[in-house]
Amino acid sequence: MPEQILLQGKILGTEEFLLAGPAEGRSVRSAGEELLAGRSQWITLLCEVLPRALLAELGLARILLGSSGGGQFLVVLPGEARLAAENFLAAAAVQVSELSGGVVRLIWGVTDNLGDWAVIRRRLNHELDSKRCAPLAGADGSAFQPFQHAASVDADPYFAKELGAKVREASKVGWSPETPGKVFAGEGKHTWSLTGNLSPDGVMVARHAAPSDDGKNTAPVQTLARRAQGRSIWGVLRGDVDNFGLRLRRVHSIEEHVPLSVLYKQFFAGELEVICSLPEFWKKVSIIYSGGDDFAVYGSWDALIALAREVQRLFHRFTEENLKDYPGAEGKTISMAIALAPETCYPLASVFEEAGRNLDFAKSNDRDCIYLLGRILEWRHLADASELKDTVTRLVHDFRMSKQFLYQLRSFYRREAYGDSGGETQRTWRFQRRFNRVLSGTRDREFQKLRTHLIIELVGRKTAEVKLRPAGLVALEWARLVTEV
Structure with a gap:
């Protein structure tokens, strides 16, 4: 058995899960902000908490965590821990599937830490692709027999109440082996502090939310629309780094891959939190999520345009300073899209989906651009x-x-x-x-x-x-x- 193995985990189905409507239907007066926020926080925290909990349960050092966030994680493990690690992730995968109604899947690949990094990455991707495309390949004949459909678990209260506002106000998050697919605010067998800066002992998460008029809760979309200049409209801003995957595939070693992944995650989680806390934004925008190479924010329509320009400006400066030694334009530009709600109480998930379609349309036509008010513009034309x-x-x-x-x-x-x-x-x-x-x-x-x-x-x-x-x-x-x- 080899002395060292690499384990890469991925979470699939996040977009479909965020767009899925509530189990009991939507309230006429609510756009579903808390439910969408709780679901996105769950996905974000799973990528951070699961690899840390795995190392803690196995009694291994935290330094073995390579990278985490953006829907995936990478850890280095001793060879003898492979079976225990796979059992740990299998238990978590079962509850993750239950909580999401079978929409979200946790998959992982394991390989020896031997050979060139390009070969190692190819082996990991091959195993991940086989599990993604053929999930029943390793199952026995019982998987194809008639079965009684299990009662669905209504997890919406967990996402909306146990996460959501609680995570925004919590100083730490926790995990327990009894509920391997859940993350809780402030409690658990293992806990980690929540921070806006990169920390070896903490979890870096962007969680700013615009306050309500009384300052006690998160501002609903109706309030955000009212705070806009001119017409009372709110919308969603989504951004994604151009050709980020190609940039990662061009690195030559794991020692280069991990710092680069962490660098991008640190930018989106750290800079986005700081920007949204500025006087012109803090009462007008709320963060949906920040990933390894993308982000999403909702708020007043005028603030979203200004926020997009500021994020692009900082990202351009970030790549000039940190990626000057990397040839090519891959991973050095960012594209964004804004979708506006047709009415005040329109579902947030629907506007989020529309912003995603606009972003796909913009990236299919060009890069380093923004989709705004029905047109695709280069940043200099904005x-x-x-x-x-x-x-x-x-x-x-x-x-x-x-x-x-x-x-x-x-x-x-x-x-x-x-x-x-x-x-x-x-x-x-x-x-x-x-x-x-x-x-x-x-x-x-x-x-x-x-x-x-x-x-x-x-x-x-x-x-x-x-x-x-x-x-x-x-x-x-x-x-x-x-x-x-």
């Missing part, structure tokens, strides 16, 4: 849209331009996208003629400057070829939301 939004907002507020002004400007984009009709063209250019006649008699230089700047930003600076810029439509929609009450 800054242009923000500046143009400020210009339009000034025209509406300072110079009392009517809302028809915004709708008429947007009509140019609709005509370009969906074709033109004669009546629509006449109405649009009639509006432009009236607009120019008013401007021709004004002596307000600032007004003239804003008008010229607006036209240039909408059609571009090249006069030879007039083409409407995608950032312009985002800016107009952005300005419309800001000016609506």
Whole structure:
């Protein structure tokens, strides 16, 4: 038997589990915030607690924990501990499946710590893929016999009440062998402190939540929508590192793999917690989760846009400082997407799912970009849209331009996208003629400057070829939301 083995665990089905509705149906007055928060915390903490509990139960040193978080973990074990470790994970996997109604699965792969890291990783991935794609490959004939369906376990109270707000306020989390698939706030046979910074003895988790008006609870989505500037809307922001898996596959040793994984997890858990605690965000956004290469936040629509820009700025600086020795662009850019709720009490899980679809759409078209208000923009164009939004907002507020002004400007984009009709063209250019006649008699230089700047930003600076810029439509929609009450 080899002296040392590597064990890699993965949690599957997390997206489907987070999107699954409550067992008893949704309350009309609730968007399901606490249930979704509790489920995401459970998934996040399982990846952190299970490998630590495994080492504690086997009496092994904590230094054998390689990496954890983001739906997976990696530990180094002595060869004689293999059977005990697999029994431990098998017991946990049973309860994990029960609590999630069979949606979430815990799988693991074990291999000898021998040979080149690329070979070791290939062996681990082969075993994990076989368990993912053929879960009954190792089962006997009884797995294919008729059976009585066991009664489903209603675990929603555990996620919403035992986790959720309790985890946000707790100083530590615990685990007990009697309930190997559960994590509890503040109690258990083995406990670990919760921290916002990387600590060898603690669990690093981002758990900021916007406070309610009385400061006693987490703010519901209705309150977050009311705190937005302009129109009362809330939404979900999701972000994901571009080609992160490819970046990890290019490392040459486990000594390089582990620090790189920890580095990304530390950025998302640590920086996201700090950013959300800033004055402009702490009452407007709540964290759903932060993973090894992704994150999700919900809150006021205007705060989500500003938060996305700040996270991208810090991530760009983070990669420049920490990945300058790594060739290629893999893992050095991040894409995001925002989805807005169509109504105040809309289910959070549905908006979360829509943000995920928007993110997939953005990443399939480009990288290092954001899906915002129906368009995909490169990050540098988002800054242009923000500046143009400020210009339009000034025209509406300072110079009392009517809302028809915004709708008429947007009509140019609709005509370009969906074709033109004669009546629509006449109405649009009639509006432009009236607009120019008013401007021709004004002596307000600032007004003239804003008008010229607006036209240039909408059609571009090249006069030879007039083409409407995608950032312009985002800016107009952005300005419309800001000016609506």
